[in-house]
Amino acid sequence: MSNHRITTAGWVPDACTLPTADRPLRLAEFDRFFSDAVRGVDRLSPQHLRLRLDGAARVEEAARDLTDRESSCCSFFAFHLSRPDPGSLTLDVRVPAAQVDVLDALAARAAAARDQR
Template identity: 40%
Template sequence: MSRPGPLLLRLELDGGPGVGDRVRDLVARESACCSFLAFTLTEDRSDAPGEDLDRPHGTGDGTGRGGRIRLGIAVDAAHEGVVEALATRTRAFVARNSPRGARRRPVAPSSSRSDRPPVTTDREHP
């Protein structure tokens, strides 16, 4: 997960059987109900090393052959809180599901406000 700015969230997901199809389906459903969300979807196919496929949602071969899936979620200034909430939920999910002992990796804060604590993506080693 990265936050290049307060209005953008980027997720990098592990591919696998059906993952690409599930992400494309989620993007289609969210686009239909929440027009203020703008999605970009990029897939690296494991069957074509080094080839980066930038496909709009709802396309692709549907084989789910692994690789990486990058999902960008952008909003306008009026909906900054929505992308912040998604980032918060993502951080919590990663913290619950990351391997024990994983090192913390700082992620750029979502805004330049100095009163916000730094964001991390992995659980701190006890």
């Protein structure tokens, strides 16, 4: 049995504790962030996604805020933000095997938003 529901607004994992009314707003926040900040999408494994981001300090601040809030309601996400060098920023997203479908949807949204820029 699936551990998430696909809706017209996107995916909603059963493990998510974000109130239903707030979910479309959070999804829109992710879409804006992806559109503004994502420069590359690399799928390193089924359970590991790496987003290459604009290296600006404001992007790092926005990424930290968004991932902190997402971690508080969807604790299965493991986010790691790093600076491989001063001009670049990466966001690694990992999930357990049971949540690969959610990571698939996140990767697809990130790639689509980047491509629409």
